[in-house]
Amino acid sequence: MAPVTVITGGGRGIGAATARRLAAAGHHVALCYLRDHAAAETVVADLRATGVSAVAVCADTTDPDQVDELFTAAARLGPLTGLVNNAGVTSPIGPFTELRVEDLRRVVDVNLIGYVLCAQQAARRMTDGGAIVNVSSAAATLGGPGEYVHYAAAKGATDTLTVGLAKELAPRGIRVNAVAPGIVRTDIHAVSGVPDRPDRAAGRIPLGRAGEPDEVAAAIAWLLGPDASYTTGTVLRVAGGL
Template identity: 85%
Template sequence: MEPVTIITGGSRGIGAATARRLAAAGHHVAIGYRRDHDAAKAVLADIHAAGRRGVAVPADTTDPEQVAALFDAAADLGPLTSLVNNAGVTSPIGPFTELAFDDLRRVVDVNLIGYVLCAQQAARRITRGGAIVNVSSAAATLGSPGEYIHYAAVKAATDTLTIGLAKELAPRGIRVNAVAPGIIRTDIHAVSGVPDRPDRAAGRIPLGRAGEPDEVAGAIAFLLGPDASYTTGAVLRIAGGL
């Protein structure tokens, strides 16, 4: 059976790199995205250029109906085999005492509620032998003091979600793992108000540089593939030594 994978937040950054990597590896891919239609079309064109089927669906992952619609659209590609839970947001970097409630609410809704809603749909639909990969963050264990402690806390919840769901779905032959990227060169840093953060942070990363989206995509592809057939409940850190 040819693999069919849903990637949330699939139009840019890690999600887009993963979509391209999986299409090259033989996956049919459904990407969910928020609003960047042009970026989604470009990723979809690359999926088709790789000879695979694909669909791009605008979807707010905090809305249960839109999440269900994304999974329904993916069903047109064939039986679902995997989910990459990737759609996420940060908020402006700053002291914990200055965190705005609206920013807190958005980070929790997208990074936790959205992940739970998508994982729930995947757990209902994925066939035996399938897999889920949640995109967590190295922040979950670093805490991100002075930057976004609330984001780090929610990513720690992602790790817990991964471990619990791995144990619950294992009897059905469905594996659940996570990747925990460190500082990766994506647009997410602009949202935090520090677009050059990857360069600023390079000096405190043991490997001396920020990571690239495709380096995370490679790890996701591994966890979805046959070489990880005995791996579940793992959180694979991709953070340059942080």
């Protein structure tokens, strides 16, 4: 039976790259997006072209009812085997003292509460083992000083969530891991107000360049797959040496 994987934030960036890689490996995919319907449908068309089943669901991962609808749609593709918790947001880069409360709440809602709600649904629906991969960030251990300490703190919580869930769900054969990307070429930098951040930051990355979405997708796919069968509770850093 083919794997069935839910990918949040699957219309662009790391989520879209992961969807395409998993489809090439035979996964049926249910992805969610929040605003860009056209981008999500383009990804779905690419996935279906490989011969797998795929569906795009407009869902806000901070809303329990919409999360339930996403996983119900995934169930129509077959028994759930995987979740990639990828939907994430940041806010304008700047000093901690200038952080707006509305930005703080949105970052925590999406990057922590959304992850918890989706992992909860996955854990309820995975009846024969499975794997969850949470997309964290190298910022979780670097702290994001002068840029987005609140985002880094939320990603630190992602790492803790990963370790705790891995231990709790292991007796049921469900593995839980995280991938911690560094600076990767995605649209998230435009939201932060510094769209060219990957190029600006290249000089302080030991490998001398920003990462590409597919490089992170490769790590996610490995953690979901059978070659990682004895790997759980791990945060795999994909950050060019940061």
